[in-house]
Each structure stands twice: as C-alpha cells, then as structure tokens.
Amino acid sequence: MNETKMVVDLRSDTVTRPSPGMLEAMYSAKVGDDVFGEDETVNALQNKLKHLFGMDDALFCPSGTMTNQIAIKCFTNPMDEVICDETAHVYRYEGGGIAFNSSASVRLLNGDRGRLTADLIEPQINPENIHYPKSTLVVLENTVNRGGGSFYTLDQIEPIYHLCRLKNMSLHLDGARIFNALAETNDNPKEYGRMFDGISVCLSKGLGAPVGSVLLGSTETIQKAKRIRKVLGGGWRQAGFLAAAGIYALDHHVNRLKDDHRHAKVLAEALLGLAFVKSCMPADTNIVIFELDEKHNPEEFVEKLAHHGIKCNSFGKQMIRFVTHLDINSEMIDYTLETLKKIH
Known part of the structure; x- marks a missing residue:
C-alpha cells in the first residue's frame, strides 16, 4: 500500500482549484x-x-x-x-x-x-x-x-x-x-x-x-x-x-505570487546540493527546471516521485520541471525536499 503523506502537484500552475472566495465570486456573478x-x-x-x-x-x-x-x-x-x-x-x-x-x-x-x-x-x-x-x-x-x-x-x-x-x-x-x-x-x-x-x-x-x-x-x-x-x-x-x-x-492573487517565487528558489537551491542533479536553471520566478545525471532515467524519476505523492513532468532529455503555485504551501515544499534527499 502506498503510504503517501500528502499530494504535492508540481506539474504546472494550471492545476490549481478555485478558492472558497473565488467560488463565491463565481456563484454570485451577474x-x-x-x-x-x-x-x-x-x-x-x-x-x-x-x-x-x-x-x-x-x-x-x-x-x-x-x-x-x-x-x-x-x-x-x-x-x-x-x-x-x-x-x-x-x-x-x-x-x-x-x-x-x-x-x-x-x-x-x-x-x-x-x-x-x-x-x-x-x-x-x-x-x-x-x-x-x-x-x-x-x-x-x-x-x-x-x-x-x-x-x-x-x-x-x-x-x-x-x-x-x-x-x-x-x-x-x-x-x-x-x-x-x-x-x-x-x-x-x-x-x-x-x-x-x-x-x-x-x-x-x-x-x-x-x-x-x-x-x-x-x-x-x-x-x-x-x-x-x-x-x-x-x-x-x-x-x-x-x-x-x-x-x-x-x-x-497577484500580491502573493512572491510566495510561489520563494518556494521555487528554495527548491532550486536544494536541488543543486543533490548528487543526482547535474544542473539547475536559476529560479527567477515560479518555474524550476533541472537536469538529472546520466544514471537517472527521467521517466523513472517522475514515477518514483509520484509513488511518494509528488507530481512533476519530464521536460526534455534528462530535464525535469517543477512549477510552484497557490496550492503549494511551505509544508509541501519541506516534504518534497525530504523526499528528494532519499532518492538515490
């Protein structure tokens, strides 16, 4: 049985769900x-x-x-x-x-x-x-x-x-x-x-x-x-x-975009310290793209993270993409970092 602690969807910032306030605004729209x-x-x-x-x-x-x-x-x-x-x-x-x-x-x-x-x-x-x-x-x-x-x-x-x-x-x-x-x-x-x-x-x-x-x-x-x-x-x-x-x-939701950028930078900095990461682009905003070393297959890497409830996408040869967004919180970032450190 998969003992997933939580689901962290880093595939894209298009996966967000409307917040309660947004749903109320939609419901009452003229x-x-x-x-x-x-x-x-x-x-x-x-x-x-x-x-x-x-x-x-x-x-x-x-x-x-x-x-x-x-x-x-x-x-x-x-x-x-x-x-x-x-x-x-x-x-x-x-x-x-x-x-x-x-x-x-x-x-x-x-x-x-x-x-x-x-x-x-x-x-x-x-x-x-x-x-x-x-x-x-x-x-x-x-x-x-x-x-x-x-x-x-x-x-x-x-x-x-x-x-x-x-x-x-x-x-x-x-x-x-x-x-x-x-x-x-x-x-x-x-x-x-x-x-x-x-x-x-x-x-x-x-x-x-x-x-x-x-x-x-x-x-x-x-x-x-x-x-x-x-x-x-x-x-x-x-x-x-x-x-x-x-x-x-x-x-x-405009003023809070800086939160997403901060989360992306935390991920990028941590990735650079992992042995299986060959390189990582600067995390200027909310997208993190990093390169795996030759020992790791990108599709298998994505599947391995998915087993732990972390969703992401392969993004070209040896490349993986994480995208932070308003449904990602600090606890999820910490969980992702802990999981990445366990991957060999």
Whole structure:
C-alpha cells in the first residue's frame, strides 16, 4: 500500500482549484450573453485589464493559446513571417497553429533562456524581396516557460519596441505569466500597453483562475479579434461565472505570487546540493527546471516521485520541471525536499 503523506502537484500552475472566495465570486456573478456584449462581469474583467495595461480594448477568451493565435492572425497575412525564440510557446506548444490559422512561416531565434534582443532580431528581418516571406510580427514571451521562468524588464523590451516601429512590424506579448514577471520587476503595466500591439494575459496559471485569458489591443485589433474568436468557436454566452474568477484572481492573487517565487528558489537551491542533479536553471520566478545525471532515467524519476505523492513532468532529455503555485504551501515544499534527499 502506498503510504503517501500528502499530494504535492508540481506539474504546472494550471492545476490549481478555485478558492472558497473565488467560488463565491463565481456563484454570485451577474451574467448575460457575451456574444451580444451583455455579460456585465465579462465586461468588467475586460475593462479592468485594459485600464491596468493602458490599452484601448480587451477580449476574454477560453485560453492563452486562443488569444495568442488570434493575435498572430490579427497582425499577419498569409505568406508573412513571425519572429520568435525557438522555445516560444506560440511555436512549440500551440499545435502548429501559426501555420494552420495564419498561413505564416516562423523565423526561430536562439535567445538567452528564451529572451530576445533587438540586436538578435534585426539581422533576421527579411528585406523586401519576392523570394522571402514578409517579416511582420515579433512575439515575446514573459515569463519564458522553457527558460525556467526567466523574464524581461521594460529596459530590455524597449529597444525591441523601437526596432519594430522602425521596421513597421507589430509586437505581441505572450504574457502567460506576465504578473509573475511584474512581481519581480515592479514595472508599470501601462508601459507594456505603450509598447505592445497585443498582449495576452493568462488568468489560469499563477493567478489561479480555473480557465481563461484576455487579449489586449487597440479598438481596431479587438474588433478583428472578435470575428476571429467567433470563427474559432470561442464566442462565450454566459461567461461571467468564469470572468468573475478572473476578477477575483486579479484582486486577491497577484500580491502573493512572491510566495510561489520563494518556494521555487528554495527548491532550486536544494536541488543543486543533490548528487543526482547535474544542473539547475536559476529560479527567477515560479518555474524550476533541472537536469538529472546520466544514471537517472527521467521517466523513472517522475514515477518514483509520484509513488511518494509528488507530481512533476519530464521536460526534455534528462530535464525535469517543477512549477510552484497557490496550492503549494511551505509544508509541501519541506516534504518534497525530504523526499528528494532519499532518492538515490
């Protein structure tokens, strides 16, 4: 019999359950038909985020993949080219959506833990030539999932913004964990709204909502986005129950993100002291990615931890990922560390 002391789910920050306060907010939400623009709570969520980031309009969607793919379609035409890092979520984890939805090609760059610079991007922008796809969009990710939660500061983004303006290109932010980045940089969200043509804000990761992301952009962009969302089957009806969870998350779960970062750092520091860990990326936010030595099979390692009630994912050759979140407490971190020390 498995004598598991507790269950510690470190697979992703998407596994969180709504808190009692969030459930109450969902239960009491005022709803209407959002396709008609009549859901009060959806409208309130969209208004809250557009004002926070200083953008003209916003659109609530079921997922970050949908908001990213809508944005890419808004900012490109068939035969255009999207520039992003080779680890980017929009390229690796959205099912080939750039090709399928937008008929665009992708120029992949090798950034620093997923972070690009203007100097890296500029030489890859195609000149006007019928032999080349037209470079029309740059996509950044903040924080970077495969970069171990690495993040951009505004000072790092600013030169990319100016380059895109100079080259008449659009700039989109996959802000799946944008509030994790802001928790570390203390940057003003309105500066993001000034520099990006589109911003995808995910509510179902570190913020702990059960589902949903919001696309921010100009009035013209969001009007186009609504049509694309409809075609993709993403038109909501009484979605206010879900939007209420997003509003609650923004009001109650942003300031506590530092707790997740602290837990991640504790894990990363401890992992570096274990004999079977070959390397570990810096835990800048809430993601810990570490490399096992050659003696340990990643799949067997995951199974071994699961036997002790600790869930995690393999993340490439010899790589393991832990993600901390609001359902992980200090006792769970201590239990995980005790368990790791017993593994040989």
